Amino acid sequence: MMKVITFSKRSVPVFIPQEHKGSLDLLQTKLESLALDLDFRRKWKRIKSVQMIRDVAIFQYNDGTKLYLDVS
Numbered sequence: 001m002m003k004v005i006t007f008s009k010r011s012v013p014v015f016i017p018q019e020h021k022g023s024l025d026l027l028q029t030k031l032e033s034l035a036l037d038l039d040f041r042r043k044w045k046r047i048k049s050v051q052m053i054r055d056v057a058i059f060q061y062n063d064g065t066k067l068y069l070d071v072s
Contacts, residue, residue, distance in 0.1 A: 001015070001016050001017070001018055001021075002014065002015055002016075003016060003024055005024070005027065005028065005031070005050065007031045007035075007044060008035075008041055008044055010044065010045065012044075012047055012048070012049060012050055013049050013050070014027065014049070014050040014051075014052060015049065015050070015051045015052065016052045017052070017053075020052060020053075020054060023052040023054065023055065023057075023071065024052065026055065026071040026072060027050070027052060027057050027071050029071075030057070030069065030071040043059070043067065046061050046062055046063075047059045047060065047061060047062075047067075048060050048061060048062050052071075055070060055071055055072035056068055056069070056070055056071065057069045057071050
């Protein structure tokens with residue numbers, strides 16, 4: 001299942017398995033807590049997509065590298 005999440009005036013597609021729909025709420029809460037983190041906001045500008053696997057968000061950059069973030 002694909003949803004779109006908006007953070008810092010930028011929308012990114014989020015891919016979530018059907019059985020982990022609650023993970024999107026965890027991700028949104030974590031992004032709200034990182035709203036004042038300047039380093040993360042710089043990284044967010046280069047993110048192409050997000051994949052949720054249980055309590056871990058995998059951010060994929062345009063160049064193919066990945067950033068793993070624990071959202072629990």
